[in-house]
Amino acid sequence: MSILTEAQAKTILDKVIALSKADECTATLQGSIEGNIRFALNNISTSGVVTDTSLSVAVAFGKRSGMASINEFDDAALQRVVRRAEDLARLAPENPEFMPIIDKQTYTPSNTFNANTAAITPEFRAQVAADSINPCKAEKLIAAGFLEDGQSFVAFANSKGNFGYQQATGFNYTCTVRTEDGRGSGWVGHALEDAATFKASHDIEIAKRKALASREAKALEPGKYTVILEPAAAAGLISFMMNFFDARSADEGRSFLSKKGGGNKLGELVFDPQVNLVADPWHPEAPVMPWDGEGMPRTKLPIIQNGKIANLSYSRFWAQKQGKQPNARPGNLLMRGGDKSIADLVKGTSKGILLTRTWYIRMVDPQTVLLTGLTRDGTFYIENGEIKYPVKNFRFNESPVIMLNNIDELGKPVRVAGDESSMVMMIPPMRLRDFTFTSLSDAV
DSSP, rough: SSSSHHHHHHHHHHHHHOOOOOOEEEEEEEEEEEEEEEEEEEEEEEEEEEEEEEEEEEEEEEEEEEEEESSOOOOHHHHHHHHHHHHHHHSSEEEEEOOOOOOOOOOOOOOOOOHHHHOOOOOHHHHHHHHHHHHHHTTTTEEEEEEEEEEOOOOOOOOSOOOOEEEEEEEEEEEEEEEESSSSSSEEEEEEEEGGGOOOHHHHHHHHHHHHHHHOOBOOOOOOOOEEHHHHHHHHHHHHHGGOOOHHHHTTSSSBBBBTTTTTTEEHHHTTTTTOOEOOTTOOOOOOSBBOOOOOOOOEEEEEEETTEEOOOOHHHHHHTOOOOOOOOOOOEEOOOOOOOOHHHHHTTTTEEEEEEEEEEEEETTTTTEEEEEEEEEEEEEEETEEEEEEEEEEEEEOHHHHHHHHEEEEEOOOOOOOOOOOOEOOOOOOEEEEEEEEEOOOO
């Protein structure tokens, strides 16, 4: 029952709405079939398929709201979950920022479902693991990685007649390769829409090369360096920054986008003019649902245009209070770049450092988005357009706001894989000036 058709989902949701005696009611059905395979020390450690379907019901009496969820769908179960949500709403205090449910909307579907990805079998996952492990074994390297794939649906309806339904698929692969002595490490990750385009045998060669090349790491003095950030390394920093594009936090003085004396920096030049960020649910390489968590329709929304703040995120409550139009929370983040590869950026670098990944990123100062973290899985010194030798990993203290004001050149954007952010991102590799390293790390 994990993947319901639109008709099946609507039948259940209509029953729930009809059962409710509250002033308003929203019901949401979600289901998924998720497959995975994990390997470590050149052996498969876990593999399986997890299925789940759940219903959540949110109701309100005036400004008092309650929510309950269930994973049973017979008539008695639907009656129980609605009554439970209503009981909780009657007990809840009034919410001074309560907003009523949205009216009926029109959604333009996005292409979030891929048949090839939905058709992945256990044999496919086993082959991915074999194609990752066997080349490493042959060269006395050690592979550890994870493939997660799945298909899902979401459907919702409310007592004002709004309804939405869409299916989606996902595919995410990451692999770390280490040398037997633990002195070298390489990483690769891939997030795709179409599983038919994936070749683990290609990706593993990248991780192998980095592991072998990073064995004899030399120490460099901490300081400011020109760096090339691979997309995964840049994404970890940029995703932190995007948490501060909320209009309320800026208006209340809690963001780097706050203005002294009140207000925000909407329309102001904050970044290098090369910086352009947009959210677009219909992007062919990074599609996302055409609505946000409240059911607000998403649109193609410029966030930064030529370095200027083009839009901030206005919740319905804050938009009403400020006399603005609300907008849906973005589901993806697309950064414009050029057409050069990482290798091309390296060739154009006289002296610098190549970073494969940034890791263990933590906030230091919210007002400037100053972050600290570590490099890992392949850090290399560049001289005269060539990678000369591996260097020991660094701790960095850097703000993505400053980082995106020190751009030398941007490469071709790619869809980013890994666990840095739940948001779908297309990020280019980037060469940056004056990236701040504060100390060395003995970790590989």
